[in-house]
Amino acid sequence: xxxxxxxxxxxxxxxxxxxxxxxxxxxxxxxxxxxxxxxxxxxxxxxxxxxxxxxxxxxxxxxxxxxxxxxxxxxxxxxxxxxxxxxxxxxxxxxxxxxxxxxxxxxxxxxxxxx
Amino acid sequence: xxxxxxxxxxxxxxxxxxxxxxxxxxxxxxxxxxxxxxxxxxxxxxxxxxxxxxxxxxxxxxxxxxxxxxxxxxxxxxxxxxxxxxxxxxxxxxxxxxxxxxxxxxxxxxxxxx
Numbered sequence: 001x002x003x004x005x006x007x008x009x010x011x012x013x014x015x016x017x018x019x020x021x022x023x024x025x026x027x028x029x030x031x032x033x034x035x036x037x038x039x040x041x042x043x044x045x046x047x048x049x050x051x052x053x054x055x056x057x058x059x060x061x062x063x064x065x066x067x068x069x070x071x072x073x074x075x076x077x078x079x080x081x082x083x084x085x086x087x088x089x090x091x092x093x094x095x096x097x098x099x100x101x102x103x104x105x106x107x108x109x110x111x112x113x114x115x
Numbered sequence: 116x117x118x119x120x121x122x123x124x125x126x127x128x129x130x131x132x133x134x135x136x137x138x139x140x141x142x143x144x145x146x147x148x149x150x151x152x153x154x155x156x157x158x159x160x161x162x163x164x165x166x167x168x169x170x171x172x173x174x175x176x177x178x179x180x181x182x183x184x185x186x187x188x189x190x191x192x193x194x195x196x197x198x199x200x201x202x203x204x205x206x207x208x209x210x211x212x213x214x215x216x217x218x219x220x221x222x223x224x225x226x227x228x229x
Contacts (some may be wrong), residue, residue: 046218092158108158
């Protein structure tokens with residue numbers, strides 16, 4: 001069966017510090033990978049998605065970046081965090097193709113607080 | 116982009132059937148309708164997906180009328196553990212560089228009481 005891991009679970013970082021969140025998927029190959037952010041009391045916002053190694057697309061301009069160095073590894077980074085980067089970050093995967101792409105499986109999330 | 120509209124909140128009692136209706140008037144021919152459930156401090160969980168008519172799985176049923184401009188998620192005999200936010204999503208093509216994505220709104224907060 002497929003498993004998705006995210007770490008860390010919680011993170012408190014000062015403004016201006018760097019960020020690296022990691023997500024790995026097991027039990028599947030060539031998945032679509034996604035990074036979402038959920039602000040308190042809000043819906044999920046798609047930040048990045050990837051259809052393959054080295055292929056990253058950004059949905060929202062921001063000071064965050066994403067990389068996919070391996071097929072089942074997705075990394076979210078920032079060089080300098082802003083207060084507005086606080087939120088609940090979720091990684092997700094799906095099979096490719098329609099309608100499988102709409103059946104996404106989410107990781108446990110990382111609660112990021114920028115102080 | 117097919118926008119969805121669903122109630123902000125609903126209340127129910129244990130053992131009752133809950134029906135959450137979602138409106139998506141601008142749904143495109145190729146769009147699928149997907150529902151997710153989210154508990155606090157967890158990622159959303161896929162519940163069910165459909166294109167037309169009725170889909171049923173071990174968790175819920177999804178009813179889609181012929182015009183596909185709305186859909187209803189039906190949860191039979193809810194329990195306290197079904198208290199969560201339920202999202203109705205209509206897949207759309209529009210990712211930068213191509214591809215398909217889900218657009219999450221604020222969902223429906225379902226509260227189940229004894």
